[in-house]
Amino acid sequence: MKNYLFVLFFLPATFSGARAQQAVTGTVQKGDPCGSKAELAIAPGKAFTASEYPWPAVRAEYFKNMATAADKTTARQILEQIEKLEQQSRAGFTLTGGTWEAYYSSEGYTYAGSRKLADYRFQAAFHEYLCINQKVGRNSEYSTVLRAYVNTLPNTLNSFMRGISKTGEDRYLHQDWQGYKPGVLSAEISLFTYMTCSKPELVAAINSGKGYWQDVPENEVRKNSYDHIYRYWFVKREGAPLLLPVSRKEYLESLLEFYDRELLYLSKSSNYQSASETAKRERFGDIPAVIANKKAIVNRVLKENAAEWLSAQAVINETEENYLTQKQKLPEYTSSLTFHKFYDNEKGGTPLYKYNPAYFPAGRSAASPEFIVLVFRYVSMPLHLRLIQNFTENFDKEAWRKLITK
Numbered sequence: 001m002k003n004y005l006f007v008l009f010f011l012p013a014t015f016s017g018a019r020a021q022q023a024v025t026g027t028v029q030k031g032d033p034c035g036s037k038a039e040l041a042i043a044p045g046k047a048f049t050a051s052e053y054p055w056p057a058v059r060a061e062y063f064k065n066m067a068t069a070a071d072k073t074t075a076r077q078i079l080e081q082i083e084k085l086e087q088q089s090r091a092g093f094t095l096t097g098g099t100w101e102a103y104y105s106s107e108g109y110t111y112a113g114s115r116k117l118a119d120y121r122f123q124a125a126f127h128e129y130l131c132i133n134q135k136v137g138r139n140s141e142y143s144t145v146l147r148a149y150v151n152t153l154p155n156t157l158n159s160f161m162r163g164i165s166k167t168g169e170d171r172y173l174h175q176d177w178q179g180y181k182p183g184v185l186s187a188e189i190s191l192f193t194y195m196t197c198s199k200p201e202l203v204a205a206i207n208s209g210k211g212y213w214q215d216v217p218e219n220e221v222r223k224n225s226y227d228h229i230y231r232y233w234f235v236k237r238e239g240a241p242l243l244l245p246v247s248r249k250e251y252l253e254s255l256l257e258f259y260d261r262e263l264l265y266l267s268k269s270s271n272y273q274s275a276s277e278t279a280k281r282e283r284f285g286d287i288p289a290v291i292a293n294k295k296a297i298v299n300r301v302l303k304e305n306a307a308e309w310l311s312a313q314a315v316i317n318e319t320e321e322n323y324l325t326q327k328q329k330l331p332e333y334t335s336s337l338t339f340h341k342f343y344d345n346e347k348g349g350t351p352l353y354k355y356n357p358a359y360f361p362a363g364r365s366a367a368s369p370e371f372i373v374l375v376f377r378y379v380s381m382p383l384h385l386r387l388i389q390n391f392t393e394n395f396d397k398e399a400w401r402k403l404i405t406k
Contacts, residue, residue, distance in 0.1 A: 045095030
């Protein structure tokens, strides 16, 4: 999300002199005298709501990327309720040492498998007071921030969970390739809706919606440092899991679908059209023959293995597959995603998952909240630890869940 910098507003002084103001109102102003950052750490803080964001132009674009008035209304209502829940978590909590500044954003639309969903977000960031040349300032950057992602898994999970790398011409990777329009969101073929995950406990946390998952175990957190730590809460409806394993059969059949698309575009690609005849032979080979061979490998695996074996979860290793491609000196442009084997119990092997179609109720609008991911990025410093500890202790799972069950 974008980090917008802005001037901090405080209550006007009631007496001449900043020290007199602090004594009476308990507030500090930019430019007030200060002795040290440690002194400011105990100074009363201030929380700003998204409606108080000081740039009207930014507030006006909170819902810019929602396509319809109805979607804008839904997104606004949900984000306002998210903001209230965050505020309730601070009931009785005394903010010190800085400001807690909120705003909304909309990122457009995304797909969870074949389900189109609106992507909109809430953020509240902690900006510390600074003592610069013995005057109070505000740190324009933030280390600790709470973000709520509606209907999307955050990109901060990419180190552990990510989609299969796309290869080929984008148009042909979409289900309706003939109706595809550049820049217009549309559903992709099955292969590119799958995601790998290297942390089984992360998938368990997503599917259960219980507790939280943290990317750095507590015993590995460096104390009194500004290293970023991410703590996640996954808010979902009870019953069906959000993610399901992708079976070997599903993965293999999705490769066949991809190979069919390759036949449609490889000979028409600019790389092929602009290549010399020698380069075409070396980099593409006989395109129909190369793809036919890839399909034959997959069809043989599907035919020669029992249903039970094919129903097991697919475990792949994209890196090793790429190395194999180079080692075997296969044609560069036609050998993408050539199947070699599954990587069960091997180093670097990662299981495949997909969104569960049965999780998403029928008849709901794209902007309806289907799941929410709360991400609290924090650092192991006293002021910041107070914020994450307070939120964790006061996290009301049922109140959050009500947002997606209405």
